[in-house]
Amino acid sequence: MDQAIARVHRHPGPASDVRVSIVRFERGLAFMRLVPEGARVSEVIEDVLASHRGSGGMVRLHGRIGAGSFCTAPPDPLGAYVIRYGVPVPVAPGSIILSADGSCGFDAEGGPCIHLHGVVATPDGQVVGGHLLPETCVAGPGGLLARFSFAAGATFLRSPDAESGLSLLRPHRSPGTTEACA
């Protein structure tokens, strides 16, 4: 390291001793899905998660987007959290997702969870992005291409995080699964 960290920040809750959580897997699978024109990104990812119970990983998207929105995260004005997502910003019609990465996993009840960030080129030449809201993102003409990279026997699970006060995804070994995805 050639420079010390300049600043640190305090979250409202106690810090966990585990600062970097990892779950190693020995193999996985990469595959593609098309988000067809008019379909929501969330529907396609949820469909994939439903057919790969116990597995999760990452999705990378690109292509034309017909509608969508993203949030940025300014400091929480009430001070309850370090940050708080702001009002969703609509994505201009005719925009292109240049790249969006999403974590794919499950909540405690087994429901699908998606955390998606991405960058979008707008028709007027701007390149903007942030926390994409997958339930608002609808594929445009030609659809969106989604490349999934899923681990065998590992996934992300969402659970409350005492430190930040938020509900966050963490890697977990899938209980009761063999190395191969169900």
Add this chain to the structure above:
Amino acid sequence: MTASPTVPGFAPVGAGALCRIGPNEDLVAAIEKAADEAGFDTAFIRGALGSLYEVTFDVNGNRRTLKGPAIEILSLNGRSMRTSDGGRTTDIYALVGDVCGMSHGGQVVAGTAPVCVTVELMIETMGPATGPATGV
């Protein structure tokens, strides 16, 4: 919903790791730690997202610091490799969004990018898959 068309083809993914980096951990150091804990001499970033408190980018020797919070990671690429002396050399390239949604990018300078809330990432290593290619 109409079933999403399956695009023909798939590829095996070899050994990798799903990771979560907590607040105030330096992004580059944490990726090195994750690679070490996974036992990967070489680790590539397959996908990543999250937020940083601040970050300094280097573009051909020109450095620029972006202050948060929170700077959203929009795209992250790079790799960490074991060096002959047992250390690591790590190059991480990021595209981030500021609080106005405008994008910025460059090579992340080690020690300058504390995580704000969380970073989720998937790393993979290069090498033969340990099982049948179609095992998933």
